[in-house]
Amino acid sequence: QVQLVQSGAEVKKPGASVKVSCKASAYTFTTSDINWVRQATGQGLEWMGWMNPNSGYSGYAQKFRGRVTMTRNTSISTAYMELSSLRSEDTAVYYCARGVHDNWNYPSFDYWGQGTLVTVSS
């Protein structure tokens, strides 16, 4: 069955960067976008951006442009999300999710990783 397995929890200091990985299995990695969504404790879901693993092209939510970079290594079917200049407000669970497109090319997220807790604290 399709699985997305994420890297473990991270603790970072303000101003540092974090890189979260998301390893895909049981499907052809390059055929579906990978999206990143975060959720602060007790809060709602927030979309950060997407990446096309085939081309490497990515698109980011305006809030994160300049601070987030989404990349991939197709040889190991793994996507990465790096967030820089961390601040306390970035403390959240970060999810990767596979994107699929409907007949009108609008995305939904059919498989999700288990989530990675990133804590930003001095």
Place this chain on the structure above:
Amino acid sequence: QSVLTQPPSASGTPGQRVTISCSGSSSNIGSTSVNWYQQLPGTAPKLLIYSNNQRPSGVPDRFSGSKSGTSASLAISGLQSEDEADYYCASWDDSLIGVVFGGGTKLTVL
């Protein structure tokens, strides 16, 4: 402040039918598709409804979605205790060029 607006809470008794609303605008729900996600406590979200009213394989037909103009609704019939979860609507936004989520609705089964 979420782009899509959902009621923060909803409730019902076992067997009842409940609906959760999601309000947007012409740049998102009004012109694109709506998806719904269910998040059980301590777990990752799960796709419940896509493309306004389509159920992924394995999702019971107790769950249904609809869209009218700039609003959408999720209906759950024959409410069960295991339906107690947070529900999120989501849509592509043509102006923001990205996916937007509602703030989430916490469903309590009384």
